[in-house]
Amino acid sequence: MEKLIIEGGHPLEGEIAVSGAKNSAVALIPAAVLASSPVTIENLPDISDVEILADLLEEAGAVTTAGEGELTVDPGEMFAMPLPNGKVKKLRASYYMMGAMLGRFKKAVIGLPGGCSLGPRPIDQHIKGFQALGAKVTNEQGAIYLQAEKLTGARIYLDVVSVGATINIMFAAVMAEGKTVIENAAKEPEIIDAATLLSNMGADIKGAGTNVIRIEGVEKLHGCRHAIIPDRIEAGSYMIFAGAAGGDVTIRPVIPLHLESLSSKLREAGLQVDTGDESVRVRRGGPLRPVDIKTLVYPGFATDLQQPITTLLTQAEGTSMITDTIYHARFKHTDELRRMGADIKVDGRSAMVNGPTVLQGARVRATDLRAGAALVAAGLTASGTTEITDIYHIDRGYAALEEKITSLGGVIRREPLTEEEAAEIENA
Ligand code: EPU
Numbered sequence: 156m157e158k159l160i161i162e163g164g165h166p167l168e169g170e171i172a173v174s175g176a177k178n179s180a181v182a183l184i185p186a187a188v189l190a191s192s193p194v195t196i197e198n199l200p201d202i203s204d205v206e207i208l209a210d211l212l213e214e215a216g217a218v219t220t221a222g223e224g225e226l227t228v229d230p231g232e233m234f235a236m237p238l239p240n241g242k243v244k245k246l247r248a249s250y251y252m253m254g255a256m257l258g259r260f261k262k263a264v265i266g267l268p269g270g271c272s273l274g275p276r277p278i279d280q281h282i283k284g285f286q287a288l289g290a291k292v293t294n295e296q297g298a299i300y301l302q303a304e305k306l307t308g309a310r311i312y313l314d315v316v317s318v319g320a321t322i323n324i325m326f327a328a329v330m331a332e333g334k335t336v337i338e339n340a341a342k343e344p345e346i347i348d349a350a351t352l353l354s355n356m357g358a359d360i361k362g363a364g365t366n367v368i369r370i371e372g373v374e375k376l377h378g379c380r381h382a383i384i385p386d387r388i389e390a391g392s393y394m395i396f397a398g399a400a401g402g403d404v405t406i407r408p409v410i411p412l413h414l415e416s417l418s419s420k421l422r423e424a425g426l427q428v429d430t431g432d433e434s435v436r437v438r439r440g441g442p443l444r445p446v447d448i449k450t451l452v453y454p455g456f457a458t459d460l461q462q463p464i465t466t467l468l469t470q471a472e473g474t475s476m477i478t479d480t481i482y483h484a485r486f487k488h489t490d491e492l493r494r495m496g497a498d499i500k501v502d503g504r505s506a507m508v509n510g511p512t513v514l515q516g517a518r519v520r521a522t523d524l525r526a527g528a529a530l531v532a533a534g535l536t537a538s539g540t541t542e543i544t545d546i547y548h549i550d551r552g553y554a555a556l557e558e559k560i561t562s563l564g565g566v567i568r569r570e571p572l573t574e575e576e577a578a579e580i581e582n583a
Contacts, residue, residue: 156577159543159557161534162566163516166402169563173390173409174200174554175224175383179348181248182322183383184208186349187228188217188255189329190356192378195227199383201554203547204246211242211252229378230259237264239298244269246551250278250319253301254326257290262302267294272523274484280317284324287311288331308333308372316341316452321368322349329358331372340368343453344413348384355379387413388459389553390435392528394418395463396560397437398426399470400535404563407434416456420446420464424471445473445510450481462488462525466532468508469497478505488526491519495533495541516541520580521548528553535565544572544580 175198185208187194199205201224209219209226215236218229235256243249243266256263268278278299282292285301287309293300308331313320321341328335340346342364350363356379359371390409397404398421411418411430418428418435423446427438445468450458458481465488468475479485483504492499494517498509516539521527527549534541543549546569549556560567572580 156544156572156580157546157569158572158576159531159534159546159549160568160570161531161541161543163514163534163537163539163541165400165535165564165566167397167400167404167535167560167563167565168402170405170407171393171559171563173385173406176200176345176348176386177202177204177388177552178318179345179383180205181208181246182251182345182349183352183381184212184226184228185248185251185255186326186352186356188212188230188233188252189259189326189353190230190376190378192231193227193229194356194378195225195380197225197380197382199224199226200386202550202552204248204551207242207245208248211238211249214238214242215256233259235260235262237298239264239266247276250281251323251326253281253285253299254323257285257301257303258306258327258330261304261306264298264300266298274482278319280313280315280320281323284311284320284337285327288324288327288335290327306331308335308370310336311338313337313339318343318346321346325350325353325360325368325370328370329353329360329372329376330374333372335370335372337368337370338366340366341452342366344384344387344410352379352381355381385409388457390414391417391457391460392463392553393559394421394428394435394437395460395467396532396535398424398439398443399467399532400565401439402563403436403438405434405436409433409435411435416454417460420448420456424467443467443471443511445471445475445508447476449478452481458482458485459525461485462529463532465489465499465506465508466492466529466536469499469510469512469514470536471510473510475508475510476505477508480504487522488529491522491526491530492533494519495537513538515539518542518544521545524548524552531556531560534567535560544576
C-alpha cells in the first residue's frame with residue numbers, strides 16, 4: 156500500500172500531455188471481443204483499470220500484446236469463459252464484458268461489477284436492453300447469467316440516460332439480426348469513440364452522439380487499429396489543479412468542445428481559460444468568485460468533475476452550491492476536505508461550499524477515484540503537507556500523476572505506507 160505526499164503552495168506552470176480517455180479505454184478493450192481478428196487500441200492510458208481488463212480478456216482466451224501506449228487484442232481463440240468473481244469485481248467497466256460476450260457468444264456469466272462507491276449504481280437499463288434483444292437474464296449468487304438462442308434487433312427506450320447501458324446495448328446489438336434503435340441514448344464523447352471503433356470493425360451504426368442510435372446488425376466484425384480520444388476528465392482535473400494551486404498551465408491534446416461546460420464555469424469563477432485548436436490554457440490572476448454547479452448528462456457539467464471543482468470553490472470568496480443530479484451521494488470527498496479546514500455542508504444531493512478557506516495539510520483518504528483528484532487539488536493548494544492514502548483509487552484513472560504534477564513545479568511524491576499506517580487504515 157502506498158500514499159501520496161504533497162507539499163502545498165507551489166503554483167503550477169508549464170504544459171502537460173493528456174492521456175487517452177479512461178472511460179473510452181475501458182469500453183474499447185471489451186469491444187475487441189466482438190472481432191474475429193486482432194484489434195489494436197492506441198493512445199491507451201497507463202492505468203490499472205486497463206491492465207485488469209486486459210487480464211480479464213486473457214482469462215477468456217484472448218491473446219493480448221502490450222506496446223508503447225497501445226494494446227493488441229487477438230480475440231480469435233476466445234471462449235465464453237464464465238467470469239463470476241476475481242478481477243470483474245475490481246472495476247465498474249467489467250459490465251462491458253456482458254454486452255461484448257453476449258454479442259459474440261450469445262452467452263455470458265459475469266460477476267456484478269465493482270468500481271467507485273457513489274451510492275446506488277443499478278444496471279437495470281443494461282439488462283432491459285439485453286432482454287429486448289432476446290437474451291434471458293438471471294442473477295445468481297452475485298453474477299449475471301445471460302443466454303440467447305439468437306439476438307434480434309429491437310427498439311429500446313432507456314428510462315435513464317446511461318453511458319454504460321448505451322454502449323453495452325450497442326455491443327450486444329452490432330451482430331444481432333436486423334435493426335436496433337436505442338432511444339434516449341447517452342451522448343457522451345466516449346459513446347462516439349466506442350461507435351467509431353465498432354464502425355472501423357465493420358459495424359453499421361448511425362447517430363452515436365445523439366439521443367437516437369440506429370444499428371443494423373452485421374454477421375461478422377473484423378480487427379482494426381483505433382486511437383482513443385483524449386481524456387476530458389483528466390484534462391479537466393488538471394485545469395482545476397491549475398486554478399486551485401494558481402499558475403499558468405497548458406494542457407494538450409484536448410478536444411476543447413468536450414471541456415466547454417467546465418471552461419465556462421472556470422471563467423465564471425474568475426480564471427482565464429483560453430482554448431486553442433487542441434489545447435487549453437488556464438491562468439489564475441486574481442481572487443476567485445463563487446459559482447453554482449449542477450451536474451448533468453453530456454454536454455452538461457460532468458459529475459466526474461464535481462468532486463475536484465469542490466476543492467477549487469473552497470478558495471472562492473463566497474458561497475457556491477453544488478448539486479449532483481447523476482450520483483446523489485457523490486460527496487464522500489467533502490468529509491476529507493473538511494479535515495483540511497473546508498467549510499462544506501452537504502444536504503441531500505447538494506453541497507454548500509463557503510469560501511475562502513485556507514486549507515491545511517492533513518492525512519486524508521481517497522474514498523474513490525475523483526475524490527482522490529479533489530484531494531490532490533486540495534494538497535496542492537493547502538499550506539503544509541498533505542498525505543493521501545488509499546491511492547489505488549487514483550491509480551485506476553490518472554496515468555503518471557506524480558510525473559505530470561512534478562513537471563509543472565508541484566511537489567508530490569509516492570511512498571509506501573509504514574506498517575503502523577497500514578494497520579491503522581485496516582482497523583479504521
Ligand atoms: N443508472 C440506472 N440504471 C442503469 C444504469 C445507470 O439507474 O442501468 C443511473 C445511475 O445510477 C446514474 C445514472 O444512471 O445515476 C448515470 O449512470 P451511467 O450508467 O451513465 O454511469 P456509468 O456508465 O456506470 C460512466 C462512467 C462514470 C461516470 C458516469 C456518468 C465509465 C466506466 N464510468 O458510468 O465515470 O461518472 O458514466 O457520466 O464509463 C469516473 O470516471 O470516475 C466515473 C465514475
